[in-house]
Amino acid sequence: xxxxxxxxxxxxxxxxxxxxxxxxxxxxxxxxxxxxxxxxxxxxxxxxxxxxxxxxxxxxxxxxxxxxxxxxxxxxxxxxxxxxxxxxxxxxxxxxxxxxxxxxxxxxxxxxxxxxxxxxxxxxxxxxxxxxxxxxxxxxxxxxxxxxxxxxxxxxxxxxxxxxxxxxxxxxxxxxxxxxxxxxxxxxxxxxxxxxxxxxxxxxxxxxxxxxxxxxxxxxxxxxxxxxx
Ligand code: DC
Numbered sequence: 001x002x003x004x005x006x007x008x009x010x011x012x013x014x015x016x017x018x019x020x021x022x023x024x025x026x027x028x029x030x031x032x033x034x035x036x037x038x039x040x041x042x043x044x045x046x047x048x049x050x051x052x053x054x055x056x057x058x059x060x061x062x063x064x065x066x067x068x069x070x071x072x073x074x075x076x077x078x079x080x081x082x083x084x085x086x087x088x089x090x091x092x093x094x095x096x097x098x099x100x101x102x103x104x105x106x107x108x109x110x111x112x113x114x115x116x117x118x119x120x121x122x123x124x125x126x127x128x129x130x131x132x133x134x135x136x137x138x139x140x141x142x143x144x145x146x147x148x149x150x151x152x153x154x155x156x157x158x159x160x161x162x163x164x165x166x167x168x169x170x171x172x173x174x175x176x177x178x179x180x181x182x183x184x185x186x187x188x189x190x191x192x193x194x195x196x197x198x199x200x201x202x203x204x205x206x207x208x209x210x211x212x213x214x215x216x217x218x219x220x221x222x223x224x225x226x227x228x229x
Contacts, residue, residue, distance in 0.1 A: 003128030010150030034133030
């Protein structure tokens, strides 16, 4: 068997990107965070005052969007791919609160999803790829060799996220973080276009009580099983 396509979907704040990054590194595969592409579109819309245009004239917005280049380039020091918008590394900017607050709305627009899925499918898969998101196994790569669905209890996800934020020096209260996670789960699973679903052939991993190392071992075992088939 050649190099695999590995799709990782799941609920918000389940550590998808941490696992996906580690997995890609250990396999020597390309890692693509599809959420960062929706975040790049959001940043572009905010910086160019185009949020209103999305509601008013989506075709005009898409036309403008296509004049820009969203792509990934490997950071040789970290040996991980990072996202660029028109030659500018936006890896940090896309994680800002102003982007996080708007991205779910942007990711629900079908015309925008169509463009992002095109870009995602254009990615070279010949050297193996791990892609994480919400619709990778269902829409982007229904032919993926391995489909994983990560989940964990909302309370545990909120505790992890809350700790992260406190460590980053943010002042937030736990209830607000939990509320945000529940709202995001609701938006992701109830939107009309490409909602988050568990594919029939996906392996569900509830990582409420699993360390990253435990999960990695579990996933590598699945991959070995697959390669032997
Ligand atoms: O994983 P994330 O929080 O960076 O994702 C940002 C937003 O994009 C979030 O609202 C979910 C959405 N998303 C999506 O709809 N489809 C994907 N394949 C990836 C992310």
